Amino acid sequence: MSLVHRSPEAGFAPGLRPRAAVRRLAFLAALVVTVLISVAPSASAHATVVSTSPSDGQVVATAPTVVSVRFDEPVQMQFGALRVFSPTGSRVDEGSPSHPTGHSDTVEVALTSGLGHGTYTVAWHVISADSHPVSGAFTFSVGSSSATSVSQDTLNAGxxxxxxxxxxxxxxxxxxxxxxxxxxxxxxxxxxxxxxxxxxxxxxxxxxxxxxxxxxxxxxxxxxxxxxxxxxxxxxxxxxxxxxxxxxxxxxxxxxxxxxxxxxxxxxxxxxxxxxxxxxxxxxxxxxxxxxxxxxxxxxxxxDHAGVGSQVPLALPLDIVHVMAMGTWLGGLTVVVAALLRPAGADVPVLARAVRRFSTIAACCIGALVATGTYQAWRQVGTLGALTGTVYGRLLLVKLLGVGLLIALGYLARVWIAHYLSGSAGSGSSNKGGSGSGSRSGSSTARSAAVTPDAIAIRQLRRSTGLEVALATGVLAVTAMLVNAPPARTAFAAPVSTTVAFDTGGPNGKGSVQVFVGPAKTGNDTVHIEVVTPSGEPVSVPQLTASLTLPDRQLGPLPVTLSGAGTSHYYGGATIPLAGAWKLAVTVRTDDIDETTVVVPVTIR
Structure with missing residues (x-):
């Protein structure tokens, strides 16, 4: 029974010999693992603070009786804590932290009575809805601010x-x-x-x-x-x-x-x-x-991630399908490599039937993985910028690379099946009896069984499928890392880019300001403001100033230092200390007496 109808290289892509294909794919698999290791994330926050009471940095006239922290999703208090420290570093919280009735997204703790003036530090540590720990701290002052002896080691119990x-x-x-x-x-x-x-x-x-x-x-x-x-x-x-x-x-x-x-x-x-x-x-x-x-x-x-956030009733079953497809595909591949293709004297018709059936299953699994993975990527990433701007997005790109290589390897295996196994299954009976060869031919065939074309072809398939298993194992490792990484949709803040019209009321007082703020995260941000006419042409104005306020925290206005006076393009930087819904106020003066202020919403994460 002969399995091979053409040269041993026939099952591979034109111009690419099996050993060359194996070497290249092995190199790509090694590259995936290297990138995987280089971008491996540490555990980080998945729940985000929405507000605190008192507000961060707020000076209150009288000491509060309770402090609280509200998050953007429900949090768990097991292994959690909400600790409050006086300016001298002593604990002033009383009792155990808890959720206010009906508010699983908020934690609060009572304070001892008789708190004196000074700056108090609140440290929180809770478990987010997707089972990962999150922590942080903020300060408030009673009467007036003061120095504090609370150390970072006390706050950050790593x-x-x-x-x-x-x-x-x-x-x-x-x-x-x-x-x-x-x-x-x-x-x-x-x-x-x-x-x-x-x-x-x-x-x-x-x-x-x-x-x-x-x-x-x-x-x-x-x-x-x-x-x-x-x-x-x-x-x-x-x-x-x-x-x-x-x-x-x-x-x-x-x-x-x-x-x-x-x-x-x-x-x-x-x-x-x-x-x-x-x-x-x-x-x-x-x-x-x-x-x-x-x-x-x-x-x-x-x-994990599918159980929290938006569209949970749809995300949960699709995530189950994703995990099932992964398990069915990878587990089946492992059996093919480690057992089905291992015997030197493989029963080719049985092998052909099994591999053909699994090939159909594998194709269905790939389709399910692509469909559910696309939905998960959209749900967890949201924007193209988050793919490269977050750890989750970069890990997802690595996973997509690995899946793409797996599909390519699967294609090579399917070509092999089509070129070899199909013909073998149909011609096996005609080759069994032989005609004119005699017993010597049968004896010779038995002695050379280890080097038959069938054995060579099966060995080639085993190599290709083995690479699939190795690469799929790397994809599993990336998947485990994705579970520990914060979703890109919440970790990434897209730059603010918008255009707002203004009218100072004077001659030539109409136009628009084109505003860009990036990366729209806490810390150092860049601000660009372009002044244009109603027709969109750049125009210089006598004066343009800008400031930032955070109404929810009663913070600001914080002036934004801009360069470019006398031109149409103003640019500068701003240090934004807190996340939240900020307002960028842009004041435009078009002549000696006419000016107006427009407000641009800026969401900072």
Whole structure:
């Protein structure tokens, strides 16, 4: 039986020999991993402060009885704290912080009575809705401002870097384990039932189940120290673990462990019977396994980005589809590489049938990944600028590069199948009997089995598919990093660019100011203002000034120093200390007595 109908290079793109293709794709895979490592983010805030009471920097006449912080999404108080320090550094908060009734996005704490004059520091540490810790601080003054002895070390109780690294690794291993148990089991049931007799396949599935259980337990143990900023010595602290189980992620992890218990029992009963199982039994097993797998995938979706923000009823099921497609594709690929294509004397018709079936499944998974991934990118990124302007966006670009390479590798495999396996499956029977070769021909064929064209072609497919598995593993690592990164939509602030008309009331007093403020984030921002006529032509004016105010905090006006007097283009810089809905007031004077002020909204994140 001959598998190859053309040269061994025929299955690859024209002009690209297999070894060259492998080398180039390996280089690209290494590049992806290198970029992945270079842009790996540290854990950072996902919930954003909307307002505080008292306001940051506010001077109040009398001491408040309560301080509060409001966020842009619900936050959890497990491992949380809201501490208030006097000018001397002593604690002046009283009781435990809590949510006001009906306001899960706000935390508050009572203050002791009899507070004296001076500057007080409020430090907060809470858990955002997507299970990540966020922290910060602000100050207010009673009577008048003063010096304070509160140190940054007191305010910023940084967590253990070791805990953070192990936490990220555990989440990545969990994705890999899920892919093995879901994809490998599905591959056996639908594509390759005889593989159920393979010890290698059984070991792979058992390893995937064990890895997911171990990784889930590790995340459960590390979540408390990660959220609370503790060290590794608190991983086995039962008090911390009990608190973790009360969080949203802790509940999801507990549910996942229960579902994994049921999945493990099912695997133990099913795997010995897969090879000889009837079609009805395989359908029933597939249905039950799919239901459990969907439940396990939902434990990721419900506790991460898909479970918070806008369009949650749509985002949750699409995220589950995304995780399921990932697991089915990657797990199936792993079986193809590690078991199906491994034997030197592969049964080519069986191999062809299994790979053809999986090729169809893989194509469907790719379609699902592209569709759901596009929606997730739109939901979490929002604008093109956020793709390059945020850690989340850059990680997403790396993931898209990896997926693109995976699709290219999948295309090479499909070409190989079309050129080799299809013809082989149809010609196998005619090649079995032989005519005129005699026993010597059969003996010679047996002795050269290791170097047959079939073996060469299968080895080529195995290399290509192996690269897919390696690259897909890198994509999984990026996915784990995306879970820990703040969504680009909330982390990125698009520059403000707008045009506002003015009319000073005097001769030639009509026109417009074209305003640009970027990057529209706290810190140093650039301000450009262009004066134009009603027809859009640049025009110089005798004077133009600008200032910034933040009405919500009663802050400002802060003057903006501008250069370019006597021209149509004014430019300068502004240091914006706080996020919020700022107002840029631009005063234009068109002659000695006529002037007007226009206000431009500027959202700073």
């Amino acid at each position: 967590g253990s870097k070791t805990v953070g690294v192990l936490y990220g690794i555990a989440r990545g291993v969990a994705y890999g384990g899920f892919a093995l148990i879901v994809g490998a089991t599905g591959f056996l049931l639908y594509c390759w039932p005889p593989g159920g007799a393979s010890r290698r396949v059984r070991a792979m599935i058992a390893a995937g189940w064990g890895a997911l259980v171990a990784a889930t337990l590790a995340v459960l143990g590390l979540q408390g120290p990660y959220d609370g900023g503790f060290g590794l010595d608190r991983v086995f602290d039962t008090t911390v673990l009990h608190t973790t189980l009360g969080t949203r992620l802790g509940t999801a992890l507990a549910v996942r462990l229960m579902l994994l218990g049921l999945y493990g029992v099912g695997l133990a009963l099913l795997l010995p019977k897969v090879e000889k199982a009837s079609v009805n039994l395989r359908i029933a097993a597939t249905s039950a396994g799919a239901a459990l797998a969907i439940g396990i995938a939902a434990t990721w979706a419900a506790a």
